[in-house]
Amino acid sequence: MSSDAAREPKLYDTLIVGGEVVDPDAGLGGPLDVAIRDGRIAEVAPNLDRMAAREVVDAAGGYVTPGLIDLHTHIYWGATYWGIEADPVAARTGVTTWLDVGSSGAYSWPGFRRYIAAPSRVRVFALLNLSSIGLIAPTWEFSNLDYCDIDLAQTMVEANRDLILGIKARIDANTTRGVGIRPLELARELADRVELPLMVHIGNGPPTLAEVSHLLRPGDILTHCFTGGNMRIVDDAGVPDPAIMALREQGLVFDIGHGTGSFSYQTAEAMLNAGVMPDVISSDIHQMAIQGPMFDLPTTLSKFLNLGLSLPEVIARATSRPAAAMRRSDLGSLRPGSPADVALFRIEEGEYVFRDVHMNARRGSQRLINTLTMVDGEALPRIPESPLHPWATLPEWQRGVRAPEEDRIEA
Numbered sequence: 001m002s003s004d005a006a007r008e009p010k011l012y013d014t015l016i017v018g019g020e021v022v023d024p025d026a027g028l029g030g031p032l033d034v035a036i037r038d039g040r041i042a043e044v045a046p047n048l049d050r051m052a053a054r055e056v057v058d059a060a061g062g063y064v065t066p067g068l069i070d071l072h073t074h075i076y077w078g079a080t081y082w083g084i085e086a087d088p089v090a091a092r093t094g095v096t097t098w099l100d101v102g103s104s105g106a107y108s109w110p111g112f113r114r115y116i117a118a119p120s121r122v123r124v125f126a127l128l129n130l131s132s133i134g135l136i137a138p139t140w141e142f143s144n145l146d147y148c149d150i151d152l153a154q155t156m157v158e159a160n161r162d163l164i165l166g167i168k169a170r171i172d173a174n175t176t177r178g179v180g181i182r183p184l185e186l187a188r189e190l191a192d193r194v195e196l197p198l199m200v201h202i203g204n205g206p207p208t209l210a211e212v213s214h215l216l217r218p219g220d221i222l223t224h225c226f227t228g229g230n231m232r233i234v235d236d237a238g239v240p241d242p243a244i245m246a247l248r249e250q251g252l253v254f255d256i257g258h259g260t261g262s263f264s265y266q267t268a269e270a271m272l273n274a275g276v277m278p279d280v281i282s283s284d285i286h287q288m289a290i291q292g293p294m295f296d297l298p299t300t301l302s303k304f305l306n307l308g309l310s311l312p313e314v315i316a317r318a319t320s321r322p323a324a325a326m327r328r329s330d331l332g333s334l335r336p337g338s339p340a341d342v343a344l345f346r347i348e349e350g351e352y353v354f355r356d357v358h359m360n361a362r363r364g365s366q367r368l369i370n371t372l373t374m375v376d377g378e379a380l381p382r383i384p385e386s387p388l389h390p391w392a393t394l395p396e397w398q399r400g401v402r403a404p405e406e407d408r409i410e411a
């Protein structure tokens, strides 16, 4: 290209051609080109003029989706037990918006803002932990109610509404150790005061699911919704809990939050058999879960593809649906005018073994693989990931887990 040609003004900065667009909630699907200008989606239409673009990206044979939104992540690297670094993982998974859920409480929020949110290439938002100490330690954050300072938490939310999109409370036997349901009552009060969604984590109680469910409201998020723990939302006969289902009818959001402890094929299959799909498919990625059997968000999405959801159903649950749950429907879409957060994927066909957190195996024939990730119209570079922390060991039964393409079901 001559220097004159390089300086010639072009209509588009980047044109992604030849791919199949998947953005069902925006009404966009099929063989369409995606044009980007000034960091925003300029146009989505068939056969756009390649000569009008400074750069052309060939997506033939693949899928073009909005950048993924992961509604359940832990990215407070270096200050918490769980946190990983978002940018290097984003570049290989297509996740352009990361909601960190409860890693920071009031005392650690300023550090999250300065050291994590500010320098990240990806979009970072957070749910503030009701516990002022957040997730510095693996658990027990509510076992001392002195840390449940709702006035202080409210002050932090009011001053940081650009980044704090809701409240997080992990409610299970370990997090609350001995104090019962009280932290959830306080989290309810905090969420009501600041008028933001409350994300509640369930697992192994006490408390019981019934104690939790009467403190949930429409617009709240029930994460680990397909847990196999004793707070699971489906009974042994495969019947979903009526109180939880009634809440969901009114707008309670079912979020997967796979992690190392919270995705059970038995629960998932029972719920899907009962005709209930999750609203959002998220990873709960952290220092342990990244080692498998969760691995990353595309692997988690692949599990749902192989459970029978269609590609558009799966993609909506990791783009527009989490955007709506975060009340940020300006994100997670390829609609013209949206920020140009874009992910390219291909589907690899083969014989794979996927596992839930109990290491129960299911065969699958499709694996979703990210090939390019763009934020504000710029491709994220693939950069090395920091080594895992010395304490980041998988539960004993998950050790030695292999990637789906390398796994074999032993006879």
Ligand SMILES: [Zn+2]
Residues within 6 Å of the ligand: 072, 073, 074, 101, 257, 259, 284
């Ligand atoms: Zn989590």
